[in-house]
Amino acid sequence: MPDQPRHYLMVSDLDREQLLQIINRAMELKKCRKQNFPHRPAEGKTLGMLFEKPSTRTRISFEAAMFQMGGAVSFMPSRDLQLKRGEPLKDTARVLARYLDCLVVRTFGQEIVEELARWSDIPVINGLTNQHHPCQILSDVMTVMEFKGQDLSSLKIAWVGDGNNMAQSWIQAAAGLGFSLVLACPEDYKPDQEILDTAKRQAPSSVKIELVVDPVEAVRDADVINTDVWASMGQEEEAEKRKAIFMPYQVNQDLLSHAKKDAIVLHCLPAHRGEEITEDVLEGDQSVVWDQAENKMHLHKSVLEWAMGLRSE
């Protein structure tokens, strides 16, 4: 285990080299898996997963990753912990760190993962907060590299829809990894201005990170088009209002026709067909969402290896 716990709470926690190392290692681990090559560096280790929101992909891909690497998993829905009866986060963090080797957390505010990390002697990994989804973005970039090659700097990546956790992690990834990103979001649903300003300041000078209102402007000649639900977990009561506002941001064949002919479409899933994406685009030739979902498992193995120091360095 490294001297200091290697927390991963947002993309900007890691530098370019670390981000690329994790993604490239995930590609190697994917090959290992395809060749049925046993890889069990986590034997004797236990991953805790503290989840306050539902999850299909993140939960199961982390669990499968840990099991395939020879480790064990303890899944902890927060409603079953003493947290729900008021035990402080700092007590929970210190106790869990005595049992576990790593903790993945899915919750609401970013301050919750920050508080857990502050008090935890083991790595804390953000498995989604209202503000960030940093593991997802790395498997998404891995997917982009598989389809578009390693040189991200020549790509135009578009984000269409809500300026949410996914959008904000994409913004940090654009700055950290060096690719151009244009986001189209409705006026009142923009990403956090501070995250945007910081990313623009930190990005290499050749990299453009732009926020526009017009979705056609964002996807024009884009190589990659990304979208996500219009109402994230915790915003269910806003869903109807948002539908009307976001309809011009639907990723459909018409919008896609403005992108490059060989553009790929990403969606972190779960998708709402007929809302942020149409059935024909989601199931069409340009959609890479199933590979994208698969890559979460390979990427999570790589993050776990890095966080727990399971790789000889």
Ligand code: CP
């Ligand atoms: N993409 C993603 O995080 O999916 P889940 O909510 O199913 O984990």
Ligand code: NVA
């Ligand atoms: N923005 C979505 C992502 C789901 C994986 C949400 O937070 O619900």
